[in-house]
Amino acid sequence: MSRKLDYPSAADDALVKAAQKADMQAFEELVARHRDKIYARAVSMMRNEEEAADLSQEAWVKAWQRLKQFQGEASFVTWMTRIIINLCLDQLRKQKRLRAESIEQLDEELGGVERQMPVVTPNPTERMERGELRQRIDEALGKLSCEHRTVLILHEFEELEYKEIAKRMQCSIGTVMSRLFYARRKIAALLAGWKREEFR
Template sequence: MNSPPENPPPAEHAARSAVSDADLLSRHIGGDPHAFSEIVKRHRDRMWAVALRTLGDPDEAADAVQDAFVSAYRKAESFRGEAAVTTWLHRIVVNACLDRMRRKSVRPVADDELIEAAERDAPMADQAGEREVSMDVSSALKVLPADQRAALVLVDMMGYSVEDAAGVLGVPAGTVKSRCARGRAKLAPILSHLRNRSGRTRVSSAKGAELRDG
């Protein structure tokens, strides 16, 4: 992929910041060498947050985001304007995450990898309470099927409405509700020790309000 330059002239960058995502994508398709860089700058942090919370592994998340942007760059002409550009991008990154999760689920895992994962996911005794809660929830999410995990991340951790999450996942809103309900039911006994801290059972509550800020 021929990546567009990272740093267009300041005045040009300021002008682009006022342009809509859809117009930037159109400019990219038309050959503007800087348009896609602006799209990346606008959305990379949010896409990274979705990928990290879905996969629970920074390296995997970084690879998923990179794959997603490469895919979006190459397939920009497939965007039909039926949803917002941000929804289209998040659908691509979620699909990249789900692909990685499915590939990992069928790959045999060696004993030393299991030990390493357990040590990585275990909360450290000297860490702050919020950090421990975050690690607890991240570890618990890994027991969920990929579709339930993706739905919970979008709705309970990223603050998406059910309808917006349905747009990202490409499924009916009722399916998102069902996946969230089943995922919460599975997590409830695993995270029961967190109820004493918040008195609430939703994943978003256990993680803390800051996760809704992306």
């Protein structure tokens, strides 16, 4: 006789195995555990809470439908995060917020403002609470172009390698490197600017 799964205390792996056998209660527990993280990733990429809520819901539906394909190479939450990232990227492409590589390259070859910026020290931590710093960083991310923000999120928050980012964003590794560089410089400038304001 099989033992009944204690959902709240069960590990993700056990819940995934149960959900793969069509146990919806196990899947509900997984949703409850990771829904904030998945939603947060969608919010950071889309910069719109409504769209993020819809896409994260869609991600969970897709996850249920593809659950049998999940072999456990990565953790369940990593697998889920990949689903939401791909959905967000598709949506951004549909909305044409994610530009084609050729236009982007042209823009960057001409040299953006970031290219001309002097080196700055973006260390505002001394005078800021952690919550405020997070808020400032989020505001700075909101000021970046969609391409720059996406590449930063994928690299800094999701810790994807250049090659993997290039595959997901459908561009070359060179473009990823270039975008990442300009995105970092712009963020540095924004944070340093705020720091200057603080000292005024």
